[in-house]
Amino acid sequence: MQIKQLPVFLFISLLFFQCKPSPSQDQDSEDIKTSGPYEGYDIVWADEFDYSGKPDSTFWSYEHGFVRNNELQWYQPENAEVLDGNLVITGKREKIPNSKYDPQSQDWRKNREFAEYSSSLIHTRGKYSFQYGILEVKAKLDTALGMWPAIWTLGMKKGWPANGEIDVMEYYRVDGDATILANAAWAHPDKRAAWDEAKISFKEFLAKDPDWPQKFHIWKMEWDEKKIILSLDDQVLNEVNLEETINPDGSNPFHQPHYILLNMAIGSNGGDPSNSEFPGKYLVDYVRVYQKVE
Numbered sequence: 001m002q003i004k005q006l007p008v009f010l011f012i013s014l015l016f017f018q019c020k021p022s023p024s025q026d027q028d029s030e031d032i033k034t035s036g037p038y039e040g041y042d043i044v045w046a047d048e049f050d051y052s053g054k055p056d057s058t059f060w061s062y063e064h065g066f067v068r069n070n071e072l073q074w075y076q077p078e079n080a081e082v083l084d085g086n087l088v089i090t091g092k093r094e095k096i097p098n099s100k101y102d103p104q105s106q107d108w109r110k111n112r113e114f115a116e117y118s119s120s121l122i123h124t125r126g127k128y129s130f131q132y133g134i135l136e137v138k139a140k141l142d143t144a145l146g147m148w149p150a151i152w153t154l155g156m157k158k159g160w161p162a163n164g165e166i167d168v169m170e171y172y173r174v175d176g177d178a179t180i181l182a183n184a185a186w187a188h189p190d191k192r193a194a195w196d197e198a199k200i201s202f203k204e205f206l207a208k209d210p211d212w213p214q215k216f217h218i219w220k221m222e223w224d225e226k227k228i229i230l231s232l233d234d235q236v237l238n239e240v241n242l243e244e245t246i247n248p249d250g251s252n253p254f255h256q257p258h259y260i261l262l263n264m265a266i267g268s269n270g271g272d273p274s275n276s277e278f279p280g281k282y283l284v285d286y287v288r289v290y291q292k293v294e
Contacts, residue, residue, distance in 0.1 A: 038134055041290040045128055048286045049087045055080055055122050063121040063263075065100065066109040071148070072267030074098075074115035080122055086140075089264045091119045091147060091280035093273075117273065121263030129156050129257035133291035135221040137262075141171050142280040143202065143213045146273020148172045148265035149282040151219055153258035161185045161193035164245070164253025168230055169219045171202070172269040178202035182230035182237035184254070187247040196245070198230070198238035216285055225255065260287065 047059050054077070063075040074096045080089050095114050102110040137151050150170045155163035167183040174181075180200045188194040205212045222229040228240040242254050264282040266273050 038290055040292055041134060042293050044133070044289055044291045045130065046286060046288040047087075048085075049082045049284065050085055051082055053082055055082055055087060059124055059127055060122040061125065061127065063123070066098070066112065066115065067121070069265065069268045070108050071265045071270075072115070072146075072273065073117045073119040073265055075121050075263075076118055077120065079118055080120035085285065087122075087262065087284040089120045089122075089149075089262065089282040089284075091117060091142070091264055091266050091273075091278060091282070093278040094118055117266045117278075119264050119266055121261060121265075123259060123261040125154075125156075125259040127259075129259040130289050130291070131255075131257040132224050133289055135168060135223070135260070136286075136288045136290070137168065137219050138216050138285040139169070139219065140216045140283040140285075141213065142264065142282050143171065143178060144273070144276040144280055145173075145271045146266055146276045147280050147282070148268065148270030150261070150263055150265070152261050153221075154261065155253045156257045156259060158247075158251070158253065162187040162247045162249070162251070162253060164256070164258065165193075166221060166223075166228060166230075166254070166258065168221045169232070173271040174199055174269075176271075180205065180232065180237070182232070184228060184238075184240045184245060186245045186253050187249075189248045194245075196238065196240045200237060216283070223254070228254065262287070 047056060062077045062080070065074055067075055073091065079092065080087065082088070093116065095116060096118055097114055098110070098112050100110050101113050105111045135153070139151065141149050148171065151168040153166045153168070154160070157163060165185040167181060170181040170183070172179060172181070178201070180202055182198045184196045185193040217233050220231045226242055228242065229236060230238045242252060245254055246252055262284055264280065
């Protein structure tokens with residue numbers, strides 16, 4: 001098992017932080033803190049968001065500006081804060097000048113004079129990565145039209161998609177239908193991404209619980225050298241066979257450390273946000289990583 005070396009103070013802090021057990025966990029906080037809720041696994045890294053202010057800079061960095069997918073939002077640190085025990089990523093409708101504006105450019109990141117929306121993406125690249133184990137995230141989504149919240153990981157080596165992408169959770173529109181997705185991507189010989197996708201209509205979750213959007217839910221990734229299992233509230237959504245996730249150069253992007261990303265995009269796959277109410281709120285209660293006891 002490979003894992004990025006963590007600072008000594010982080011390991012010490014893990015002995016003392018107070019975990020908030022999810023509703024499905026019978027263990028008390030002390031049990032989780034010492035051994036975790038998964039037999040044979042220890043908690044090795046976590047952010048419980050049990051403080052106030054900006055996300056802990058020991059763990060998290062930000063993306064800036066227009067980044068990918070022809071999305072509408074301008075990413076900025078101002079839209080991420082920790083409040084009342086949660087990370088809060090806020091989507092806003094606001095006009096922001098594009099600092100890279102070039103009216104002659106063919107790049108959509110540069111030829112827009114203004115952004116009409118803002119949001120945040122935080123990630124652990126260069127600060128924390130892990131290989132194999134269980135990633136668990138408790139979150140409450142904004143399901144309004146236009147919102148595209150996500151929990152995902154990217155491999156540390158190679159460019160996308162050869163580095164590997166794991167979408168533990170995405171929520172966006174597929175053919176106009178609100179959808180929960182659980183995916184993995186790697187490189188395809190024709191230079192595009194190869195995907196193992198699961199797409200579940202959001203109507204299925206609403207049929208079981210009309211109050212689903214008002215509640216927190218637990219997304220989980222179980223990852224070892226053979227497979228990745230992605231689940232929501234203990235319902236398996238997708239199982240990815242890692243014997244099939246081979247890049248054209250023979251490498252496997254899921255046999256390397258990955259880092260964690262949390263964000264809420266606006267527009268693009270999320271749909272047209274022009275008639276949605278703002279601000280939008282994406283809340284994350286905790287992020288935890290467990291690994292096998294050696």
